[in-house]
Amino acid sequence: MNINNWKRLSVVLFASFQANMVLAQQSVSPIINADLIGTLLDARTNKPIAGATVQLDAVTHRVQTDTWGRFSFRTGQKLPFKIIVSHLGYRSDTLVVQRSPVEIKLQPNDRQLEEIVVVGYGTTKKGDITGALSQIKGQDLNDRPIANIVQGIQGKASGVDITSNNRPGGVGTIRIRGNRSINASNEPLYVVDGIPISASEASIINPKDIASIEILKDASATAIYGSRGANGVILVSLLEGKKGQVSVQYNGSLSLDQIHSMTDWMDSKALLDWQRQSHINGGTYTGKYGTAPDPDFDIQNxxxxETYGIESIRKAYSWGADGKVLLRDATPEEVARGYAQQVPVYNGGNLLNQDWTDLVTRLAKTNNHSISLSSGNEKSSLYLSxxxxxxxxxxxxxxxxRYTTTLKGDVSPRKWLKLGISMIGSYSVQNYGMADNSSNTGGKDSYGQALALMPYAPAYDENGLLLNTNRTGLSAHxxxxxxxxxxxxxxxYSVLSNAFAQLNFTPWLKYQLKFGVQYTGTEKGSFYGPDYxxxxSAVGTAPLIGYNSHNKRLSWVFENMLTFEKKWTDQSLKVDALQSSQENRSNGINIRAQDITFPSSLWYDLSANDLGIPMSYGTSFSKSTLLSYMLRANYALKNKYLLTATGRWDGASVLAQGHKFDFFPSLALGYKLEEEPWLKQVDWIDQLKLRYGVGVTGNSSVSPYTTSGTIAGAAYVFDETQYPGYKSSSMPNADLGWEKTVQHNVGLDFGFLNNRISGSLEWYKANTKDLLLNRSIPPVLGYNSILGNIGKTSNSGLEISISSKNIDRPDFSWNTTLTWSRNREKIVELVDGKVDDVANGWFIGQPIAVFRDYVYDRLWQQTPEDQRLIELYRKIGNITALPGQVKIKDQELVEVQPGTDGAKSITLASGETVTYLDNGFGTINDSDKEILGSNRPKWTGGIVNAFRYKNWDLSFFVYARIGSSYYGALQTYGRRTETDVWSPDNTAAAFPQQTTATFTNYNAARNYTSGSLVSLRYISLGYTFKQPVLDRLNIGSLQVYAQVLNPVIWGGEAVKIGLNPDDVNGWDSAAAAQSGGQTANSILLRSAVLGLRIGL
Amino acid sequence: MRLGKYTIKTIALWAIAMLSTGAGLSSCKDFLKEEMVSTITQDYFESEKGLDELVVANYNILRWKYGFMEGPFLFETGNDITEPLDNAWATFSPAVWSPSGAAGEYANNLIGYYQTQLLGAYPIINDCNKAIEIITERAPGRYASDAAYANQKLSELYFLRAYAYYLLVTQLGDVPFPLKSNNSLPANFYLPKTNSATIYAKLISDLRFAEQYLPAAGQTQRGRITRNAALHFLAKLYLQRHQAAAFKSYRNAEGNIDPTSPNAYQGLLYKGEGVADLDSAIYYSSQVINSGISLASDYWDLFAIGKGNWSNETNSEIILQASYGNNLENGRYGMRTNAAFTADYRNSAWNIPSWTWSYGLLKGQGFLPSDWGYDVFTDKINDSRFEKSFQLEYQSASFDNASQSDGPGLDYTDAKNASLTWQANEADFFNVNIKPSYKRPSWNGRNALAGQRKIGTADLGLVFLENSKETAIDISEALAQPYVLYPRWIKDNGKYYYRKTGADRYSGNAGLLLNRKVRPSSRKFIDPNRSTVDNHFGTRDVAIFRLAETYLIRAEAYGRKGDYANATADINKLRSRAAYKAGENRAEVLARLYPGAESLGVEERSYPYSTASATFDKIRVDASYWDGNSTKSKAEQYPPEANTELKRFVHFIYNEYSREFNTEQVLYEGIHHAGIQLERMLHHAQLASSRTGLWSRSDNPSGVNGQDGNGKGTFSATHTFKPFPQSFISMLTDKDGVLLDETARRSYQNPGY
Structure with a gap:
């Protein structure tokens, strides 16, 4: 809201009483003891500046501007006054005011170093930061409609790799500076207003309530979180009421989302031709009309x-009155192609083309509404949303x-006391969709299952009702x-509540007591109707099975913190001492019952089942605690040399006795070169700060109870009665301790040309040792693995973030923000030092998850050379290869003279004797497998370009994830329109020939391909209404915008063949991805968004 | 703000602060203590109750073959009567049969890779060792006070441990042989293999201890180890030790084998020798035979099971079984293999559109008989085990989702009936040649009408005819049957076709490397009480040892001693039970269409196909069955390697195993330990064999995928043992903890891998 609007409000408020006076107020003349009223505006945008300080020169009296930038004084003097106006982010101004009311414009200060950023357990000035952190402000986070904070961070912070999750209510995965742990968690720690929450619950927060997100990346920043900081920390600060303002904000948007298939699928005609050709190629085509389509063959195969499927196939043929297929004479060309003289009348175009994916998708609407109220004065503040x-x-x-409410408020009843509370209440209901498919193959959701159905399989019967073929035939599922x-x-449903009391003993010593508690309840209910x-064939999802589970998690954290802070002339010292205790406790109950009597009761009356007993039931419980002590000192000398030292002692209940406690120190140094006199003279340099930090963080993210040898149920039946039995389950490990990461970080913060160009550069190396590793052991020992502190990993990388104001004029501006990062993740040591763990797919020097498989070499050809090679493979390794199929890389055939050492001879059918070096050629085994790559990208980057012309804003965001491998080039093979398949006429094809012939199939090696992608995430166009218009509409501020999300994706072969390598959720381990988990990922979710922001 | 002003308040504040901090500090030690609530530690086993329950858990080794697919993949692949449906498995493709291929993975699962899910021998061996140590070194409660109780439990543990080692030796040969429990990470992974002679000697001595303390049959809970189980097991081990005694020369003086020798696999079979192993086998098997238990009177009684009826499980022939409860709480997958041996019998062309309770389920990779699996029944007409082992006929059937129950097949006039329609020539043939003698009540004497549906309620829908090229059925007769007939061989105008598909009037091909899910399948393990109609969580027990095998063990021992008279007497015990009894009904297709049915009387060939007189005389065995010249002997199709009477006799015993124990995961053990696995596979198993020209050639060879008379596989001596899994071998070290080098790994690995 701006001053004009305030005027309008005044009108509203006072008009009913003194309409004339309102007009009079507009022209106050200079008098003694005058009131000085005025408004403060941003010189560049003409928007009001709230919360700025206006002070009369030489007098202590000061006021703050309100939401509308308005201030008022009662002075003891007469005009003109000399006043000082200052506000964070603006150049302070001293000016002489001649009249009242007055309109003052303040120049923005591009030196953002005075800005406050949140660090662990406190805040600091941006210019004084010594660690590596990224800040994303609320408005940047919300530049497009997002459902959760993880989605908002993608591409906005360097060193943070995020994959998407398109399921409504789903949260993408987030990795900060790579993966360190192999078995323990790599999830970062989320801290909301100082209270840790679990990663799975990050979705409870309405992103609109967020003032800023700070991502702590290096050890010197995260060590303050000790054992929990190893994977980075995401600090979420909620909005709070600002002093001297009352404001109401409404944000609303409507998105229209639609699935865009990136793949061209074969229609019924093409698909049948493809399949028939596969039989012809494989020599299994037994049609009665040469290679021409034969109805009997088609129907049979x-x-x-089942009737509906058979009838559907019959449609392609013409039938006589006698029920026999009509025949026609084949053309000479057809006969040349292998057709018989007389062939059935066939027209694939008559086949049904059931667009299954169309049936399960829709143009989906997403409404996102948020309204907030904030108010504040000298003593208290309040934020509601x-x-x-x-x-x-x-x-x-x-x-x-999802419904969310947020309340945040604080009161300072006395100068030495401040009390505050914040609460987030959240309730969400997710219709997950069809049953979760936990097997490695098959559609992961209804879209994937729709894709599995043939286009010539009907969805409806002749009456237009849903076709139920009793689980048979083409439409079985x-x-x-x-x-x-x-x-x-x-x-x-979740309640997060956080209360604090702060006592200021002296100006330099304060004490804070904080108690945060989070309660989360989750309920799952599922029911499968009689026709499911x-x-x-999952046992829990058979027809008439109902399932209900309730889980509760209660966690609390209790903190005592004492802060000493003192400034001297050219040095300052701040010391924080902290003690904290945390507890997580969760328990759950679940029941499954079959043969539910009344399908309408879903899972709400499980006892009403025909068997009279539940199918299964159980309860669960787990508890873990963490106890910590922390000390931190921040010291600054001459505002030039900065030092931060922290030490934290953490004890975790999940670790073995005697190994529970450990110490996590860190040290960081900063050197503000711009404060050096010799650099101060260089006027285009505004900031040049060099940072170095080193620290140790820990990870104890293992399940409770893993250190003592556990036992597990293994019942057995005697006389048809179940007798309880228990077996050893895990080998005891009395030495399990912390996994530790030592991280070095060197950073450079810079600002040039009056901060037109600013940014930072980070280099880091993180070495993790004593990995919590589930190492494989020979099962002869009675166990197949043991969790121990074994092995080392390292991550090193480079991060760049730059913002630049390319053009900065009153009417036109162009800003660019760029983030770029690369991370090299590798395993340094495993069991016994340098030994690969093939069973688990871990290799020294490689990322934690790699693809290791046979190497695609080329396609076999029909040349005499290849025929000879094929015969050699058949004779030596019993490998049947066929032209047109994938040849994988094997040792070279080295022919030598008979009698050579290590040579073998074999006689071919032609009588030729081949003598070859027995170097492994001819057999395909594990030694032919190579590491083919990783699904980790080589680098990721994001670039936002924002243009402003007068009242128009235009921005777009491009996100890139480059250099990852992707498994799946053949996932859609056989269903997608693929023309580049091998045939005798197309020997240089990219893909193997379809065939039903039996051979030793190594085609799977062709699946590995490039997963690089560049995605235009959004284009956004906004218009901010001009003030005069708003005045007429009686509105404070109004912005409308329209956006297109995900309009385009470019990329490597994976993208080219119609896959979207971005969404790898649930399949981010290479082993799972290899098993074919990404079948359904042939889509891009596109959206159109209309949005509205109103301020009152 | 000045300090003094706030003194009192400050003190108060400090006090509060210290108190609240103290609350966190005072309980520091307790705060981090991990209390076990839902989890218990292994200390539990030191109590009487915990020890009881540890013993119970070890019984799960008895379910190992049936709890998941490991059993069929290890014990039904590599015998000559069953084939995996997966071609790579069935042809012994190197992609599967390698230390890092699927065969290596299944071997890993046998060793114990899925330890957490109970799948594996060594985790159970470790728990057996643990329990044995607790009983013998620090017995708690009743174990200390009641010696008989302690000895019985000890005997159960010895038996279970012996059974686990028996599985390992059968599949892998020499294996590591820990007899002490392991409770912490050792300094090295030095796990040398123990000679199987040592292993067998120990298993035998453990079992001889056990048989003294175990209760007699019927004197304990069904499912517990009995004295008979130990005796039967002893007889089996003694016989196996004798079977391989001849291979002694293939082991060197240290008892090791030379992996590069072509006879290495035979060396690996050698398990030492006792003083009188054959006599011991006869002695212990006789004790079982004379213990008062008896053969089931009807072979089918061993397998008959109905919805809600498990009466077969109490049959007195059963000596040891893998027990599964009648509810569904049966380990991870229940009795999983009930869905491993079934054909895919669903097709509306024969009026059975979906899975039913009573015909069972095929789930995942399945296993169906090889042609030899059927043809080993040399007299299909008179040996009722053929009909009782295989589902030769399916009546039309349906499944009703709403009531979750089997229903009758649709009436032939029902508009939804989608079975084949009569064609004019078929109808004519039927009306003239078949209908006059076709008395099936459901058929009700109706005429075939062109255009009408063939198969109605209670009519036969899908029927199999396992004939030979010589006895091929004419295509016109096959098509005119009032059901869909799948013959192995049909002839049409002098052309002979192999396994054409009946549902499309013999235009498509099946069998061998082509789709072969539709053929007679085992009906022994179908479980109408499985969790859901399309799921495999089964409830039925499986017999591991039954008296029929005891007879065959004794018969073989007698025969190997040259006492064929006693041997044939034992074999004929089974034959007498296998024969049709007078009045017993045959399957319709057996009586009407099977080669040999023409020898039956007219009444016998007409509904209800009742047997006129017992058929035992027709299948009674005598020494001519292995004389090498007689028709009976030739019908047994002995491999050329069986060139002496004794060798033919041994093959006869395992032909009889094939007839008696189809899909019971028993035959593999027999032919493997007897040292005749290789020759039988090469001679009988067309998909596995590399021999050419052994089989009848057809006119529809489908390239090289169909019946061209040649073997399709690469079976060799190597495949008579499984490879040690690559991941296991690559973890092994020497005594100093240094990883084995390539040479040491190669010598650890089984020959040929």
């Missing part, structure tokens, strides 16, 4: 053995609704039927 996210999934069986017969609901076809 593709009809699915309510948010609603109503997200339809682009798949018809998925949606998500009619996805629409399954959607109608399944319900999977996840409900989450159970496509993955």
């Amino acid at each position: 593709f009809g699915g053995g 309510a948010g609603l996210l109503d997200q339809q999934g682009a798949m018809i069986d998925q949606d998500y609704k 009619n996805v629409l039927l399954n959607i109608e017969n399944s319900k999977n609901e996840n409900t989450q 076809t159970n496509p993955f």
Whole structure:
């Protein structure tokens, strides 16, 4: 809101009483003991500046501007006054005021070094930071509609790699500076207003309530969180009421989301031709009309053995009145191609083309509304907000609704006392969609299952009703039927409450007591109706099975903190001492029952089942505690040399006796070169700060109870009665201790040309040792693995972030923000030092998850050389290879003279005797496998360009994830339109020939391909209404915007063949990805957004 | 702000602060203590109750073959009567049969890779060792006060440990042989293999201890180890030791084998020698035979099971079983293998559109018989085990989702009936040649009408005819049957076709390397009480030892001593039970279409196909069965390597195993330990064998995928043992903790891998 609006409000408020006076107020003349009223505006944008200080020169009297930039004085003097105006982020100004009211414009100060950023347990000035951190401000986070904070961070902070998760209510995975741990968690720590929450609950926060997110990346920044800081820390600060302001904000947006298939799928005609060709190629085509389509063959092989499927296939043929297929004469060209003289009349174009994916998707609407009120004065402040996210999934069986309320307030009843509380309440309901498919193959959701259905399989019967073929034939797993017969609901309610009391003993000593508690309840309910076809035959998802589980998690943290802070002439010292205790406790209960009597009761009446007993039930409990002591000192000398030292002692209950406690120190130094006199003369340099930090962080993220040898149930049956049995489950490890990371970070913060160009450069190296590693051991020992502190990993990388104001004129500006980072993750040591753990897929010198497999060499050809080679493989290694199929890399064939050492001879059918070096050629085994790459990118980057012309804003965001490998080039092979397949006429093809022939199949090696992607994440166009317009509308501020999300994606081969390598959720381990987990990922979720921001 | 002004307040504040801090500090030690609530530690086993429950847990080794797919992959691949449906497995493709291939993985699972899920021998051996140590060194409660109780439990543990080692030796040969429990990480992974002679000697002595203290059959809970189980096991081990005694020369003086020798696999079979192993085998098997238990009177009684009826499980022939409860709480997958041996019988072409409870389920990679698996039944008409082992006929059937129960097949006039329609020539043939003698009540004497559906309620829907090229059925007769007939061989105008698919009137090909999910499948383990109709969590027990095998063990021992009279007497015990009894009904297709049915009387060939007189005389065995010249002997199709009477006799014993124990995961052990696995595989198993021209050639060879008379596989001596898994071998070290080098690894690995 600006001053004009305040005027309007005044009108509203006072008009009913003294309409005339209002006008009179507009023209106050200079008098003694005058009131000075005025407004403060941003010189560049003409927007009011709130919270600025206005002070009369030489007098202590000062006031602050309110939301509308308004201030008022009652002075003891007469005009003109000399006043000093100052505000964070602006150049202070001293000016002489001649009249009242007055309008003052303040120049923004591009030196952002005075800005406050949040660090662990406190705040500091941006210019005084010694660690590596990224800050994302609330408005940058919310530059497009986002459902959760993780989504908002993607591409905005260097060194943070985030993959998407498109399921409504789903949260992407986030990795800060790579993966350190192999078995322990790599999830960062989330801290909301000082209270840690678990990563899985990051979605409870409405992003609109966020003032800023700080991501602590290096050890000197995270060591303050000791054992929990190893994976980085994400500090979330909620908005709070600002002093002297009352403001109401409304944000609303409507998104329209739609699935865009990146793959061209074969239609029925093409697909049948492809499959028939596969039989012809493989020599298994037994049609009665040469290679021409034969209805009997088609029905037998593709009809699915069920009426609707058979009828569907029959449509491609013409039938006579006698029920026999009509024949025609084949053309000479057809006969040349292998057709018989008389062939059936066939037209693949008559086949049904059931667009299954169309049936399970929709143009989904997402409503995101948020309203907030904030108010504050000298003694108290208050922030209230309510948010609603109503997200339809682009798949018809998925949606998500979240309601959030946030309250944050503090009161200072006395100068020495400040009390505050903040609370977030959140309730969400997620319709998860069809049953979770936990097997490695098959569609992961309704879209994936729709893709698995043939286009010539009908979805509806002749009456237009959903086709139920009783789990037989082509439409056996009619996805629409399954959607109608399944319900999977996840409900989450969460309260996060955080209270503090701060006592100021003296100006330099204060004490803070903090208590935070989080309670989260999750409920899962699922029910499968009588016609559910159970496509993955999971035992828990059979028809008429209901399941209900309730889980509760209560965690609390209790902190005592004492802060000493004192400034001297050219040095300052701040010391924080902290004691903290935390507890996490969770318990749950679940029941599953089958043969539910009344399907309408879903999972709400599980006892009403025909068997009279539950199918399974259970309860669970786990508790872990953490006790910590911390000391931190910040010392600054001459505002030039900065030092931060921290030490934290952490004890974790999950570790073995005697290994629970450990110490995590860190040290960081900063050197503000710009304060040096010799550099101060260089006027284009505004900031040049060199930082170095080193620190130790720990990780104890293992499940409770893993250190003492556990036992597990292994019952057995005698006389048809179950007798309890228990077996040894895990080998005891009395020495399990902390996993530790030592991280070095060198950083350079810079600002040039009046801060037109600013940014930072970070280099880091993090060495992790004593990994909490589940090492494989020979099962002969009675166990197959033991969790121990074994091995080392390292991560090193480079991060760059730059913002630049390319053009900065009153009417036109162009800003660019660029982030770029690369991380090299590698395993340094494993069990017994330099020994690869093949069983687990861990290799020294490689990232933690790598693809290791046979290497695609080329396709076999029909040349005499290849025929000879094929025969050699057949004779030596019993390997049947076929032209047109994948040849993998093997040792070279080295032919030598007979009698050579290590040579073997073999006689071919032609009588030729081949003598070759027995170097492994001819056999394919584990030694032919190589490390092919990793799904970790070589680098990631994001670039935002923002333009402003008068009242128009235009911005776009490009995100890149480059250099990762992707497994899946053949995932859609056989269903996608793929023309570049091998045939005798296309020997240089990219993909193998389809065939039903039996051979030793190594085609899977062709799956590995480049997963690089560049994505235009959004284009946004906004318009901020001009003040005169708003005045007429009686509104404070109004902005409307329109956006397109994900319009384009470019990339390597994976993208080119119609896959989206970005969403790898749930399949981020290479082993799982290799098993074919990414089948469904052939889509890009595109959205159009309309949004509105109103301030009152 | 001045300090003095706030003194009192400050003190108060400090006090509060210290108190609140103190609250956190005072309980520091307790605060981090980890209390076990939902988890218990292994100290529990030191109590009487904990020890009891540890013993119970070890019984899970008895479920190992049936709890997941490991059993069929290890014990039904590599015998000549069953084939994996997966071609790479069935042809012994090197992609599968390598230390890092699927065969290596399954070997890993046998060793104990899935330790947490109970799948594996060594985790159970370790727990057995632990329990034995607790009983013998620090017995708690009743174990200390009641010697009989302690000895019985000790005997159960010895038996279970012996069974675990027996599985290992059968699959891997010499294996590491720990007899002490392991409770912490050792300094090295030095795990040398122990000679199987040492292992067998120890297993035998443990079992001889056990048989003294175990209760007699019927004197304990069903499912517990009995004295008979130990005796039977002893007889089996003694016989196996004798079987391989001849291979002594393939081991060197240290008892090791030369992995590069072509006879290395035989050396690996050698398990030492006792003073009188054959006599011991006869002695212990006789004790079982004379213990008062008896053969089931009807072979089918061993397997008959209905919805809610498990009466077969109490049959007195069963000596040891893997127990599964009648509810579904049966370990990870329940009795999983009930869905491993079934054909895919679903097709509306024969009016059985979906899985049913009573016909069972095929789930995942399945296993179906090889042609030899059927043909080993040399008299399919008179040996009822053929019909009782395989589902030769399916009646039309349906499944009702709403009531979750089997229903009858649709009536042939039902609009939804999608079975084949009669074609004019078929109808004519049927009406003239078949209908007059076709008395099936459901058929009700109706005429075949062109255009009408063939298969109605209670009619036969899918029927299999396992004939030979010589006895091929004519295509016109095959098509005219009132059901969908799948013959192995049909002839059409002088052309002979192998396994054409009946559902499409013999236009498509199946069998060998082509789709072969539709053929007669084992009906022994179908479980109508599984969790859901399309799921495999089964509830039925599986017999591990049954008296029929005891008879065959004794028969072989007698025969090997040259006492064929006693041997044939034992074999004929089984034959007598296998024969049709007078009045017993045959399957319709057996009586009407099978080669040999023409020898039956007219009444016998007409509904209900009742047997006129017992058929035992037709299948009674005598020494001519292995004389090498007689028709009976030739019908047994002995491999050329069986060139002496004794060798043919041994092969006959395992032919009889093939007839008696199809899909019971028993035959593999027999032919493997007898040292005849290689020759039987090469001679009988077409998919595995590399021999050419051994089989009848067809006119539809489908390139090289179909019946061209040649073997399709690469089976060799190597495959008679599994490879040690690559991941296991690469973890091993020497005594100093140094990883084995390539040479040491190679000599650890089984020959040929």
